[in-house]
Amino acid sequence: TNYNSTTFRDKWSFRASKTGELIFSNSTLPRKQVLEKSSSIKDAYKCLNVGRYAVACGGVGIALECFELALQYSKERIQFGLPIGSKQLIQKKLAEMSTEITKAQLLVFHLGRLMDSGTFSHEQISLAKRNNVRMAQEVARSAREILGGMGISSDYPIMRHLINTETLVTYQGTNEIHELILGKALTGFDAF
Incomplete structure (x- = not known):
């Protein structure tokens, strides 16, 4: 080759x-190196399922670290004599972050069970990948906002995570590809 x-x-x-x-x-490519029992390119796409599931799980990991750092920072950062975590807007951000992370955790947990039993669909994996990467982006952005100027400092990994979530948007298929996969599953029409 x-x-x-x-x-x-x-x-x-x-x-x-x-x-x-x-x-x-x-x-x-020698014939013996071609995927056996493969009749179309769609068979090759099935190989992406495990990678896409891993990306969905990775999104949860990124979000968790960003949330934990923001939560700790909000308890320690004092402004005007009080921790910023005592302020309503910070608590709202933290509550929203926690809620979205929990939903994403439940999604990959349930999907993992379906994968173990062999009853999952690639549409479910697309949904999880798309949702959890978007969630990780939003949590990382909120964490950066809570940390203020420290959010862009190399003292915290928030910006590294935020940049990595930008890559995850296109890694293992763009959001638009996953939207087309979900759209076909919902409508029955192939838009591509």
């Missing part, structure tokens, strides 16, 4: 993982 590979350097996101590009030219 004739190919070249590159490695992306100086990335803003997913810095711990090696990311690159494979460039194939005049390449052929």
Whole structure:
């Protein structure tokens, strides 16, 4: 097989993982390396289910750390003689963050059970990936707001998480792809 590979350097996101590009030219694949019992490209897409589920779970992990940091900070940061966590708007943000994280946890927990029993659908995985990444973005943004100026400091990982959620939006399929998958499941019409 004739190919070249590159490695992306100086990335803003997913810095711990090696990311690159494979460039194939005049390449052929032996028949024995083709997926068995595969009749269409949709069979190959099924391989993405585990990765998409992992992204949905990862979104929960990102959100949890951001929430825990924001909660702790809100208890320790004193303004005008009181912890900022004693203020209604901060409590509202924390309550919203906690609610969305709990819903996302329940979603991946239930989906994990369905996957274990073999009764899941790829539409459910698309729903979880899309929902949990969006939730992680919102929680990270709220955490950054609660931390104020410290939210952009390298003393806290909030901005790293926020940047990584931007990558997760396109990783394992963009939100728009997952919307099309869900749209077809809901309407029965293939829009792509």
